[in-house]
Amino acid sequence: MAAQHPSGGGKGLRITLISAAVAGVVTVVAGLLIVVSSPEEYGLARDSLALEAQPRQTGAAQPQQAMFEAPPSVPPPLPALQPAPAMLPSTPRRLVIKRLGINAPIGSVGLDRRGAIQVPPINNPNLVGWYRHGPTAGEGGPSVMLGHKDTRSGSAVFSRLYEIKNGDTIEIKRQDGVTAVFTVGGVEQAAKTTFPTQRVYGDQPGSNAQLHLITCGGVYNRTTGHYTDNIIVYATMTSSYRS
Template sequence: MSDKERSSAAGRLLTGVAWAVLLLGLWLWGREVTDVRQGISAPTTGDMAAVGRPPEVRLPPAKRPLGDAKPQRLDIPSMGVQAPVVARGLDPQGAIDPPPFDQPGVVGWYGAGAKPGAAGTALLVGHVDTETRPAVFYKLSAVRPGQTVRVIRDDGTVAEFTVDDVRVLSRDQFDAQQAYGTRQSGRAELRLITCGGTFDATSRTYTANVIVSAYLTGSGL
């Protein structure tokens, strides 16, 4: 099966034309943004792994979703990340349009989808590196369940999420439902997405995607 056929099959795993187009676009975006990585060593997390949830981690209950508000900044204390968030759409080929490479510290939010903190699954994407240095999500594969992710929103509220799952999904065995599908209906969920695995010098791409899943557990001003 060709890459195009695999991506189409992945998109069909979710119902609804809009979701299929979105998920296909995210996967194709992940392949495209890693085409020119030679200047640094990328995180090596393996082609297929599920960090999952260690049995000793006790996770807090979910908080009721907040109202709609656009994200302005993403804070991940365990990574030392404080990054601006910008809305992104789809390009003419139907793939999500990531932040430009000359803005490696910026996180992209799929603006046509759920807003972080509101009901549904909000999608945030970021580069793992540039041609010469690490980018905003370089350490994403080191995030662990139980850690905190905060999204500062344009209504002045802070949506606080708790990580409940970390996965490194191989390109060859990609499952769109597992990667991007809602884990529990009625919750406000968050996905942080970047490239991972090892860098394939022949194809000039990484071999996997890092997917961090989190859910809303608190809020503040």
């Protein structure tokens, strides 16, 4: 016959096991409360994630093209196509990059009180901002447009801009009913501390109609609340058509 525990010993063992289980549950709950109250320390806050430098997010089957690199005084890279003649000014209304699934409205932006270029409002993440003190899209010179990469609530209009490649086309639908078609000639990733202002905003020889798109890139700096770099797309108008 198997040996039996005395009834008092069995009761004491049950009490001990129940107490240990309760203590374990309390410990787990307390740990969860600590994590929820300090999400940044545990990688739960979106902006606290270690964001890899852009653009290195394509798979092995689609190797990333070489980025354009040159001193700030060097002109923008041009596509291997004949530029189309510049057109008269007309307000840009919509930006389309079919390969990236981008189809977004355009609004105008100017300068803030510090003299820095404004960005589209953060509460309208799908809006592209056109710098209204520069040329319109299709007019001679660089037409500059900006868009957010992401916001605290999710991705934004230029979240996939790092995927754009040389030879891709960008369409700008204008107020006059003409769609200007721009071909990408190069993509640059530049530190915000050494932004190539002359190449992006300055007039260039030849007065070709150019389109320069700007968004954030690099690594997100939690201290400053900004990304370290900019992604800049350089494109030249190569054709147009009437909608």
